[in-house]
Amino acid sequence: MRVVIKDSYQILSVAAAAEVAQAVRAKPNLVLGLATGSSPLGIYQELIRLHRVEGLDFSQVTTFNLDEYVGLAPDHPQSYHAFMREHLFQHINVPAERTHVPVGISEDYVAYCRSYEEQICAAGGIDLQLLGIGRDGHIGFNEPGSSLGSRTRLKTLTAQTIEDNARFFDHPEEVPRFAVTMGVATILDARRVLLVASGKKKAKAIARSVEGPISSMWTASALQLHADTTVFLDHKAARKLTQLEYYHWIEQQAAEVSP
Numbered sequence: 573m574r575v576v577i578k579d580s581y582q583i584l585s586v587a588a589a590a591e592v593a594q595a596v597r598a599k600p601n602l603v604l605g606l607a608t609g610s611s612p613l614g615i616y617q618e619l620i621r622l623h624r625v626e627g628l629d630f631s632q633v634t635t636f637n638l639d640e641y642v643g644l645a646p647d648h649p650q651s652y653h654a655f656m657r658e659h660l661f662q663h664i665n666v667p668a669e670r671t672h673v674p675v676g677i678s679e680d681y682v683a684y685c686r687s688y689e690e691q692i693c694a695a696g697g698i699d700l701q702l703l704g705i706g707r708d709g710h711i712g713f714n715e716p717g718s719s720l721g722s723r724t725r726l727k728t729l730t731a732q733t734i735e736d737n738a739r740f741f742d743h744p745e746e747v748p749r750f751a752v753t754m755g756v757a758t759i760l761d762a763r764r765v766l767l768v769a770s771g772k773k774k775a776k777a778i779a780r781s782v783e784g785p786i787s788s789m790w791t792a793s794a795l796q797l798h799a800d801t802t803v804f805l806d807h808k809a810a811r812k813l814t815q816l817e818y819y820h821w822i823e824q825q826a827a828e829v830s831p
C-alpha cells in the first residue's frame with residue numbers, strides 16, 4: 573500500500589483528483605468506481621474544476637458507485653443517486669447512461685445484486701476505485717464481519733454507521749438500516765484503488781487497516797492484498813500510524829526518481 577500524507581484535506585483532495593484526471597487522460601473510456609460521503613467531496617470539486625478549466629473529458633467514462641441505502645428511491649434527497657447528481661454528475665459531461673448507482677429499492681435484491689456485478693464485468697471491470705473509510709474500517713458498506721470474499725449484496729448497517737448517517741436525516745426512524753453494497757471482493761477486483769481519509773475520527777480505522785492484521789473486523793485491511801492501492805491522508809487521519817517517517821521517506825525518494 574502506498575501511503576501519501578498531506579497537510580490538509582484540500583491538498584490531499586487535489587492530489588487524489590490529479591491521479592484520477594491522469595487516469596482519465598490516459599484511458600478516456602476509463603471505468604471509474606465512485607464513493608459518496610464527505611471524504612470524496614474535495615476530489616469531486618477538483619474534478620469539476622478540471623473539467624471546466626482544462627476541459628477534462630468524461631464523455632467516454634463509465635462509472636459504478638459502491639452503494640445505496642435500501643428503501644430510498646433515486647429521487648430521495650438523501651439517496652446516493654441524488655448525492656452523485658448534486659456533487660458530480662450534473663457538473664461534468666459524463667453521459668447519464670454511463671453512470672451506475674445501485675438501486676435502493678428492488679423486488680429481488682439477490683438477482684439485482686448479481687446483475688450489478690455482471691454490469692461491472694460487461695464494462696470490462698473497474699479500472700480505478702475511489703473509497704472513503706468508515707470509523708469502523710468499512711469500505712463501501714462492508715461492515716465489520718463482512719466476508720473478505722463478498723460480492724454486491726444487501727448488508728445490515730451497524731449501529732455506529734446508522735448513528736454517523738443520522739445527521740443527514742430529519743428523524744432517527746428515517747435513517748436506513750440496510751444498504752446494497754459492492755462486496756470486498758468486488759472492490760479488490762478493481763485494477764487500482766484510491767482511498768481518502770481525513771480527520772482524527774478516522775485515525776484508528778486507518779491504523780488498523782494499513783498496519784494491522786488483515787481481518788474481516790476491519791474490512792479496509794483487505795486492501796493490503798491489493799497490488800495497487802494508494803491511501804491519501806491528512807496528518808490527523810495518519811496520526812496513529814507507526815511507520816510515518818518511512819511513508820514520507822518513500823514519497824521523497826519517488827519524487828527524486830520522477831520529479
Ligand code: F6R
Pocket residue numbers: 606607608609610611612638639703704705706707710711712713
Ligand atoms: C460511501 C461509502 C462509505 C463511506 C464511509 C466514509 O459510498 O461507501 O464507505 O466512504 O462511510 O464516509 P465519510 O466520507 O462521510 O466519512
